[in-house]
Amino acid sequence: MLSTEDFGVFAEKFARFMGTAKFLIWMTVFVVIWLGWNTMAPEKLRFDPYSFTFLTLILSLQASYAAPLILLAQNRQEQRDKVIAEQDRQANARAHADMEFLAREVASLRMSVGEVATRDFLRGELRSFREDLVEGLADHLADRPEAGDEDHPANR
Structure with a gap:
């Protein structure tokens, strides 16, 4: 059984793949072959005889699945970004506290050196x-x- 985490990982990989030149090239090759076959092949061998209606349906189906997968991947990235932003905020707060402490220490040392x-x-x-x-x-x-x-x- 596919867990939510596994499906999320799949969605992210799929979304990343769809954003590559490799995907665009393969999709273009697929459409060109489809169009070429269904325009140049003998009528008996054509599998989309209705002016590319099947191609339109396949591309619509692909888009209807791609959009939610991309949104899922974006939501997961947003959650990761929130965690990272919170970690950065905490690190900045610690760094700020450290700088204030060091500033007080330097001021104390300056006062002490003034008395030496x-x-x-x-x-x-x-x-x-x-x-x-x-x-x-x-x-x-x-x-x-x-x-x-x-x-x-x-x-x-």
Whole structure:
């Protein structure tokens, strides 16, 4: 027994085939042979003696089956497109949330980096510390009594 899914797959394959050049070529060959046979063959061998009425009926029958099969294939494609669109929407929502999170993280890092001492700041502080140290050492050495300096308060 043919399931709904199997029939849907058949409809899609049939619809795809009908949209190919191969189908158009085979259909054209069929119609040309039909027309040629029923116009050039002896009257006894012609199978469509009524001005191609049978051909018209066959083409109408083919069209009456093709249209619903094509619609079925389109409906199945539409359902797949909806699923894909929903998956794309969810992926976009996740990507958007990730981007917002990363933007907050980058802003947080920028704020943190603003509070961190930079290399130039540290160099300036060390230079200032060194200058203060050198001045203090110079002052300390200047205040230190030399041997033989009796006027210095430390030697009294």
